[in-house]
Amino acid sequence: MGKGQIVAVLQLGGEFTTDADGHMSYSGGEAHAMLVKSDWTFDAFKHEISSTLNNLKIDQFLFKYFLPKNNKTLISISNDKDLLRMVEFHAESETTYIYVMKKVDNRAKGVVADSGTPVETTAVVPTTEDGSKRQKVCATWKNVITGVGQVFEGPKDFRDALHKYAIAHRFHYRFVKNDSSRVTAECTGEDCPWRIHASKSPAKQDFMIKKISESHTCESETVKSHRLASQRWVASVIKEKLRDSPNYRPRDIANDLQQEYGLCLNYSQAWRGRSIAQKQLYSSHDEACNQLPWFCERIKETNPGSVATVVTMEDSKFCFFVAFHASLHGFEHGCRPLIFLDAVSAKPNKQWKLLAATSVDGEGDVFPVAFTVVDEESRENWHWFLEQLKSSLLASRDITFISNGENGLWDEVPLVFPESHHGYCVDFLIEEFKMQLEDAWIEEVRDAMVELCKKAIYSCTADEFNQHIEEIRSESDKLAEWLLEIKPERWSDAFFKGSRHGQYSSNIYNTIADWIPTRYELSVVQLVDTIRCKLMELMYTRRESSNEWTEVLTPAANQKLQEEVSKSHTLNVTPTESDGQGSVFKVCDDSVNVVNIDTCDCTCRKWHVSGLPCMHAVAVFERTGQYAYDYCLKYFTTECYRLTYSISINPIPDVILPPVTLTNPSQSPATYPCPIRTRRRVGRPKEKPADPRITIKRAVRCSRCKGYGHNKATCKIPITEALPLAELSDVQN
Structure with a gap:
C-alpha cells in the first residue's frame, strides 16, 4: 500500500x-x-x-x-x-x-x-x-458499566x-x-463498601473508570421506592418527547415510565418532572429570543465599548457572550498577556455553564475579562467563545492561555489564537497526579511524591527538572513516565514557552460561585447582571485601595522583590569583559550564574520565568548602583495596577434582581423584586434571609472630602487634601 x-x-x-x-x-x-x-x-x-x-x-x-x-x-x-x-x-x-x-x-x-x-x-x-x-x-x-478500563467521552456520560x-x-x-476531571461515588447502603472512581488523565483525553468495587453487601431496594427517579431525572427522560408532544400528560408519563423503566411514580411526581422539563425547554430559550437581545443593547448603551452578543438555535440552545469595556481596557493596559479558561456551574441553574476568561492583576488577584452563558461545556461552545473573545480584544498581542485542556481546548486555542501558548492549570495537573499515586503508599510517601511533582513544575532549568523526575522515578518508574507523557513543555517552567510570570492557576471558579446566590432561581439576565454588580464593586474597591500605595511596585510584587534583595547580600559579583560593554556579570553562590542586564536574563532563568529580577540580578544592581525597579515588568507596577481598574462598570437600569445590599457607592441604593424562591436546603442557613420590612440604608458620605464610609467628624484627610468638587464624579464612577 x-x-x-x-x-x-x-x-x-x-x-x-x-x-x-x-x-x-x-x-x-x-x-x-x-x-x-x-x-x-x-x-x-x-x-x-x-x-x-x-x-x-x-x-x-x-x-x-x-x-x-x-x-x-x-x-x-x-x-x-x-x-x-x-x-x-x-x-x-x-x-x-x-x-x-x-x-x-x-x-x-x-x-x-x-x-x-x-x-x-x-x-x-x-x-x-x-x-x-x-x-x-x-x-x-x-x-452499562462493565469495569475498570471502560472509557467514556466525558464526566457527563459517565454520570x-x-x-x-x-x-x-x-x-x-x-x-x-464530582467535577470536570474526576467523579467518585459510593453506595449509601449501611456498611456497604461499593465504590467507583473515574477520572480524566491529561495524557489521554478519555474519561476512564480507574477503580470499582466487586459487589454490594447491602440489600437491594424495591423499584417502587427508588429515589434515583428524581424530578430532574424524570425531566431529562421525557424532555425530548415533551418537545414533540407538548400535551404529554402526567398520567401518560407515569404509565410510560412504568412500562419502559419499571419505575412506579405517582401523578404529582410525574407532574413535577414535566414542569421542570417545560422550564428547561422553553423558559431559557424564550428568554434568549426575547430578553437577551434587549439586554445586549442595554449593556452597550450604558457601558460604551462593551461587547454583548447572543446566538439562539432551534433546539432550545443559546450562547450569550459579555465583555465589559472596563474589563477589556483593564486587560489590555494593566494585565499581563495571560488568560485562564475555566467553566463554572451557574448554581442552582445547573443546566447552564459559565465559560470564563480571566487574567490576573499586579497583585495576582483574579481579573475577569469576558464570560459567556451556554447550555453545556462543549468543544463547539468553547470555539464560539474563543472567537468572540478574539474579536473583542482591543489590541493584538501574543497571549498565554492556561486551562485543563478538556473539551477540545488543546486544539481550539491554537486554532483561534495561532500565535499563542497554552499550558496546564497547575492545580488540575496536581490533582491528576494524585490520582496516579499507588494506594498502597503511606501518607508520607504520597506527600513526598506530590512535593517532587511541584518541584518539577517550578523548575526553571532542564537540569533541575531532570533531577526531580529521577527522584520520582526512583520510587515509581510508571509515575515518572506518566509525567513525561503529558508533555512537560505544557506545564514545567523549564520548558514552557509562554509567559506565566509566576501565575499558575486561577481561583475564578470559587470567586464566581460565591457571587451567584443559591437561594434564588435567576434568569440569564439576572445572572449576568448579578455578576456585573459584583464586578462593579470589585473594580471600585481595588481602585480605591491602590490610591493609598506609595511604592513603585504593588505590595505583593514588592514583597517578592525584597525577598530576593535579602538573599543577594552574600553573593559575589564579578564583571566580565566578554561583551566589551560591562553588561555581563558572574554571580557566585553555590554555583556560578551569568547575568546579562541588557537582555534581562540570568542563567538560573528565574528572572525570565517570574518577570521580577532574581537574587543574582539584584546583586549586580547593588554592585553597579542601578535601580532594581527599572528591571521589573511593567505589569507589577502600581501605575499598571491603577490602569487595570481606571475605568468603571456602569449600572444598567430596569433589570430585575433579587434583594441585595450593594456597598459600591457608584450605584444608588435600590430594592429589587425577588424572583421565585427555590427549595430550602438542608441544614442551618449560612446567612439570614433578607427582611423586606427593613429598608436598605444609604451609604455614609463625608461632607468634607466627599468620600464614603465615614462622616465629617471621623474624616482623617487634611482639609488641604480634600478632593475638589470637580473630581467628585470620578470617585462616584
Missing part, C-alpha cells in the same frame, strides 16, 4: 457482541471498500464515505474503529486529528475496519460511548416471536451511565467527588 494511505472496509448495519473477556466482534450488515489518505480532512473523509455508501446522510452517523491488536475499545473519528491518527496507527495493516454507526441523539450518544459496547437505546424491546413479555429498558442498563446502572441494580449512591 502506498505511503500515507490505507485500505478501509466500511461496515454498516451489523451489530456487536461482547464475550466474557470484553472482546468485541461484529456480525451482519454490509461491507464496502475505500481508500483513506492521510492528507484528507475529516469533511473529505465523510464525503468519500457518503459517496461510497450511495449518498448516505452522513451527519446522522458516527465513525469508529479498533486499534491494532485491540478489539475491546472502539475509538471515535470526529475531527482531522482523529483521522490522521487512525491512518498512522494502521499504516502497517493490510485492511482497516471502520464501523459506520447510527446516531440516536444526545441521550444515547453512548450508543457506543458509554461502555464501548453498543447499547440498545430504544424505549422498549420488541415482543419475542413466542409472545413473551417485552423487556424493560432498565434491564439493558445492568451492563449518566452510573445513574442507569444504579436504577438497573436498585441501589442508591452519593458523590464523594
Whole structure:
C-alpha cells in the first residue's frame, strides 16, 4: 500500500457482541471498500464515505474503529486529528475496519460511548416471536458499566451511565467527588463498601473508570421506592418527547415510565418532572429570543465599548457572550498577556455553564475579562467563545492561555489564537497526579511524591527538572513516565514557552460561585447582571485601595522583590569583559550564574520565568548602583495596577434582581423584586434571609472630602487634601 494511505472496509448495519473477556466482534450488515489518505480532512473523509455508501446522510452517523491488536475499545473519528491518527496507527495493516454507526441523539450518544459496547437505546424491546413479555429498558442498563478500563467521552456520560446502572441494580449512591476531571461515588447502603472512581488523565483525553468495587453487601431496594427517579431525572427522560408532544400528560408519563423503566411514580411526581422539563425547554430559550437581545443593547448603551452578543438555535440552545469595556481596557493596559479558561456551574441553574476568561492583576488577584452563558461545556461552545473573545480584544498581542485542556481546548486555542501558548492549570495537573499515586503508599510517601511533582513544575532549568523526575522515578518508574507523557513543555517552567510570570492557576471558579446566590432561581439576565454588580464593586474597591500605595511596585510584587534583595547580600559579583560593554556579570553562590542586564536574563532563568529580577540580578544592581525597579515588568507596577481598574462598570437600569445590599457607592441604593424562591436546603442557613420590612440604608458620605464610609467628624484627610468638587464624579464612577 502506498505511503500515507490505507485500505478501509466500511461496515454498516451489523451489530456487536461482547464475550466474557470484553472482546468485541461484529456480525451482519454490509461491507464496502475505500481508500483513506492521510492528507484528507475529516469533511473529505465523510464525503468519500457518503459517496461510497450511495449518498448516505452522513451527519446522522458516527465513525469508529479498533486499534491494532485491540478489539475491546472502539475509538471515535470526529475531527482531522482523529483521522490522521487512525491512518498512522494502521499504516502497517493490510485492511482497516471502520464501523459506520447510527446516531440516536444526545441521550444515547453512548450508543457506543458509554461502555464501548453498543447499547440498545430504544424505549422498549420488541415482543419475542413466542409472545413473551417485552423487556424493560432498565434491564439493558445492568451492563452499562462493565469495569475498570471502560472509557467514556466525558464526566457527563459517565454520570449518566452510573445513574442507569444504579436504577438497573436498585441501589442508591452519593458523590464523594464530582467535577470536570474526576467523579467518585459510593453506595449509601449501611456498611456497604461499593465504590467507583473515574477520572480524566491529561495524557489521554478519555474519561476512564480507574477503580470499582466487586459487589454490594447491602440489600437491594424495591423499584417502587427508588429515589434515583428524581424530578430532574424524570425531566431529562421525557424532555425530548415533551418537545414533540407538548400535551404529554402526567398520567401518560407515569404509565410510560412504568412500562419502559419499571419505575412506579405517582401523578404529582410525574407532574413535577414535566414542569421542570417545560422550564428547561422553553423558559431559557424564550428568554434568549426575547430578553437577551434587549439586554445586549442595554449593556452597550450604558457601558460604551462593551461587547454583548447572543446566538439562539432551534433546539432550545443559546450562547450569550459579555465583555465589559472596563474589563477589556483593564486587560489590555494593566494585565499581563495571560488568560485562564475555566467553566463554572451557574448554581442552582445547573443546566447552564459559565465559560470564563480571566487574567490576573499586579497583585495576582483574579481579573475577569469576558464570560459567556451556554447550555453545556462543549468543544463547539468553547470555539464560539474563543472567537468572540478574539474579536473583542482591543489590541493584538501574543497571549498565554492556561486551562485543563478538556473539551477540545488543546486544539481550539491554537486554532483561534495561532500565535499563542497554552499550558496546564497547575492545580488540575496536581490533582491528576494524585490520582496516579499507588494506594498502597503511606501518607508520607504520597506527600513526598506530590512535593517532587511541584518541584518539577517550578523548575526553571532542564537540569533541575531532570533531577526531580529521577527522584520520582526512583520510587515509581510508571509515575515518572506518566509525567513525561503529558508533555512537560505544557506545564514545567523549564520548558514552557509562554509567559506565566509566576501565575499558575486561577481561583475564578470559587470567586464566581460565591457571587451567584443559591437561594434564588435567576434568569440569564439576572445572572449576568448579578455578576456585573459584583464586578462593579470589585473594580471600585481595588481602585480605591491602590490610591493609598506609595511604592513603585504593588505590595505583593514588592514583597517578592525584597525577598530576593535579602538573599543577594552574600553573593559575589564579578564583571566580565566578554561583551566589551560591562553588561555581563558572574554571580557566585553555590554555583556560578551569568547575568546579562541588557537582555534581562540570568542563567538560573528565574528572572525570565517570574518577570521580577532574581537574587543574582539584584546583586549586580547593588554592585553597579542601578535601580532594581527599572528591571521589573511593567505589569507589577502600581501605575499598571491603577490602569487595570481606571475605568468603571456602569449600572444598567430596569433589570430585575433579587434583594441585595450593594456597598459600591457608584450605584444608588435600590430594592429589587425577588424572583421565585427555590427549595430550602438542608441544614442551618449560612446567612439570614433578607427582611423586606427593613429598608436598605444609604451609604455614609463625608461632607468634607466627599468620600464614603465615614462622616465629617471621623474624616482623617487634611482639609488641604480634600478632593475638589470637580473630581467628585470620578470617585462616584
